[in-house]
Amino acid sequence: MTSxxxxxxxxxxxxxxxxxxxxxxxxxxxxxxxYYGLLxxxxxxxxxxxxxxxxxxxxxxxxxxxxxxxxxxPLAMMSQGFCTIIRGTPLLLQLWLLYYGLGSLFPQIxxxxxxxxxxxxxxxxxxxxxxxxxxxAGYEGEVMRGAFAxxxxxxxxxxxxxGMKPFTVLRRIWLPRAVQRALPTLNGExxxxxxxxxxxxxxxxxxxxxxxxxxxxxxxxxxxPLLLLSLIYLCLTGILVVIFRYFENRIPTLNA
Amino acid sequence: MGAPIxxxxxxxxxxxxPGWGGVLLRGLATSLAIAFGGYSVGLLIGIGGAFxxxxxxxxxxxxxACYTTIVRAIPELVLIVLLYYAGSxxxxxxxxxxxxxxxxxxxxxxxxxxxxxxxxxxSTEVLRGAIKAIxxxxxxxxxxxxxxxxxxxxxxxxxxxxxxxxxxxxNLWLIATKDTALLAVIGFMELTLATRQAGGATKAYFLFFxxxxxxxxxxxxxxxxxxxxxxxxxxxxxxxVG
Numbered sequence: 001m002t003s004x005x006x007x008x009x010x011x012x013x014x015x016x017x018x019x020x021x022x023x024x025x026x027x028x029x030x031x032x033x034x035y036y037g038l039l040x041x042x043x044x045x046x047x048x049x050x051x052x053x054x055x056x057x058x059x060x061x062x063x064x065x066x067x068x069x070x071x072x073x074p075l076a077m078m079s080q081g082f083c084t085i086i087r088g089t090p091l092l093l094q095l096w097l098l099y100y101g102l103g104s105l106f107p108q109i110x111x112x113x114x115x116x117x118x119x120x121x122x123x124x125x126x127x128x129x130x131x132x133x134x135x136x137a138g139y140e141g142e143v144m145r146g147a148f149a150x151x152x153x154x155x156x157x158x159x160x161x162x163g164m165k166p167f168t169v170l171r172r173i174w175l176p177r178a179v180q181r182a183l184p185t186l187n188g189e190x191x192x193x194x195x196x197x198x199x200x201x202x203x204x205x206x207x208x209x210x211x212x213x214x215x216x217x218x219x220x221x222x223x224x225p226l227l228l229l230s231l232i233y234l235c236l237t238g239i240l241v242v243i244f245r246y247f248e249n250r251i252p253t254l255n256a
Numbered sequence: 257m258g259a260p261i262x263x264x265x266x267x268x269x270x271x272x273x274p275g276w277g278g279v280l281l282r283g284l285a286t287s288l289a290i291a292f293g294g295y296s297v298g299l300l301i302g303i304g305g306a307f308x309x310x311x312x313x314x315x316x317x318x319x320x321a322c323y324t325t326i327v328r329a330i331p332e333l334v335l336i337v338l339l340y341y342a343g344s345x346x347x348x349x350x351x352x353x354x355x356x357x358x359x360x361x362x363x364x365x366x367x368x369x370x371x372x373x374x375x376x377x378x379s380t381e382v383l384r385g386a387i388k389a390i391x392x393x394x395x396x397x398x399x400x401x402x403x404x405x406x407x408x409x410x411x412x413x414x415x416x417x418x419x420x421x422x423x424x425x426x427n428l429w430l431i432a433t434k435d436t437a438l439l440a441v442i443g444f445m446e447l448t449l450a451t452r453q454a455g456g457a458t459k460a461y462f463l464f465f466x467x468x469x470x471x472x473x474x475x476x477x478x479x480x481x482x483x484x485x486x487x488x489x490x491x492x493x494x495x496x497v498g
Contacts, residue, residue, distance in 0.1 A: 008314050088430075088476035089469045090437035093448050097465035100452070104461045195331035202441055209334065222345075226338045230330045237329035 023227070031219045032228075035211065042208035043232060046197050049207060053129055054193050057136025058186075062175065064137060065144025079141065086138025091196055094135060099127040099203040128200035136193050143185045147178035180251055187244035191237055208232060268458055276454035276464065283450030284471050287436040290367045290446065295432040297372025299425075302379025307409075309384050320380065327377035333438050339370045340442050363444045367436070375432055382424030386417040419490045426483040433475055447471065 064083065067075045086094070106112050106121055120126055151174055159173040179186075198209035212225045219225075268275055305324070308316045327335065343366060348358040390413065398412040440449035451468040455461035 006314065009318060012315065012318055084477075085469070085473060089472040090434040090448060092437045092440060093451070093465060093469055093472065096448070096452060097462070097469065100455055101462040101465050104459060191329075195333075198331050198333045199438075209331075222341055223338075226334065226341075229334055230326075230338065233330045233334060234326065 027224050027227075028221050029224060031215055031221060031225075035215050038211050038214070039208065042206060042211035043236075045205070046194075046207040046209075047236070049128065049132065049197050049200060049205075050190070050194050053132035053136055054190050056129070056133045057193075058140055060133065060137035061140035061144050064141030065146075065148050065178075066170075068141070068145040069148040083138045083141050086135055087142065091131070091135050092199055092202065095128065095131040095199055095203060098131045099124065103127065124200075124204045128203060128205045132193065132196060132200070135196065136189065139192070140182075140186070140189055143182050143189065144178060147182040147185075148174065150181050151177045183244070183248055183251065187241065187248075190244070191240055194233070194236055194240060268454075268460055268463060276450075276458070279450050279454060280447065280464070280468060280471065283445065283447035283468075284475075286364070287433065287446040287448075288475065290364065290371060290436045290439065291429075291433040293364075293368035294371025294375055294436070295429055297368060298375025298379045298428070298432070301372065301376025302383045305376060305380030306383035306387055309380065310387055324377045324380050327374060328381075332374055332435055333441060335374055336370050336438050337442055339373060340366055343369060363439075367439045367444055367446075371432060371435055371439075374435065375428060378428055378431070379425065382428065383417070383421055385424070386421035387413060389420040390416050419487075419494065422483070422487055422490055426479070426486075429479060429483075430476055433472070433479070437472075 064079045067079045071079070103121075106118075112118060112121065155173055155177065156169060159169045164172065197207055201207055201210035201213060204210075209229065212229045215225045216222060305320050309320045309324075312320070344361040347361060351358060394412060394416060395408065398408050403411065436446050437448040439446050440452070443449070447468055451464045455464040458464070
């Protein structure tokens, strides 16, 4: 700690503290108590979207990566094509394609209009979740392909020599080892996913970004809500990094 | 089925006004111009930032660390909105200090600067890693020949670090082309917003979003071809690792 706290850093910290104090006293923050509850709800929604789409996306990424390593040729090519398309087009475009495109297709199909799904399909969040899930799966599928391919072949051979069935090999050996290898990249991908979540505000899902936009429209205060939003995302990213570091440290490595 | 109605007829993609093809292509050109400009600005910031982080004084290093950490932790969309409004506001306030009337900032310039500022943080990290991968003996040898910092940068560091930096930099270029889509949110007329307007006017959302997706995909795939060619050029004479 003492080696980190050099004289120039103390000066920098004092300047930063001064800037923050200046921002807190001279800028307009009167709106903060009025929107406190909405903000918390927005943060909760952002985190919910992040966790749900990352989890579902990861579940989808495992088969995507696996078929590219061992699957039959057509499946492998389809999976590779999916990853290329997802990674080659902007997420905003994918989101709007699903929301406006599918959203304009569905009402024309009577079978869907009459089905029990219709009340959900008229809302925005299923499209947001679907699009973010597919995006995460596309990026993470590529990572999982590398992770699956990187597990030493001898370990799989040993598992088979113990008489494990292919699925048991996957469940007990291959997948855990691949996840272990993918964990550092997974951290980066989840942070990227967090940074993609504000896009859902463009299709009327009320996440923390949408709440801030509403505050700006209601109060005509331009910068302060945006600064607060930046601070919120900084904190969320920091928390994610700390959580992943905890999990990474729990994995024993040879040169620890 | 409703599919043919929603897909619209391909005539909607014609280049002249009843069709929207021309609008989409103009949007693509704007997107590419901003991506290229932003990428170049980012690269300049990155070179400066990498050198500052490696060879600068302690204060400069800490400030640059703050810049790269903060920019990389906040969503691009938030940064773009914040910088777009703050940037034009600051320019107008500076102009007011000199007694000039406020100007409307050109969206193209603002978009380029904003994308460049965001890209700069990422390229700083990429280039710093690439420079650190240079064997220190090479730089020492150049210094002992009496080269100044400028000559050292031009003749030794940039050429040697290039092969190490290419994977990261090509990734950044692909991110820059996709980040331009975010400018649609602040109402800037690039490919994605042009697509949404075309879809809104004709109700053929599916057709237009798919066409725009194909355009973006083509940019990515063509870039990949170019990147592979540049890689082959940069890796010439190196032992084959692939």
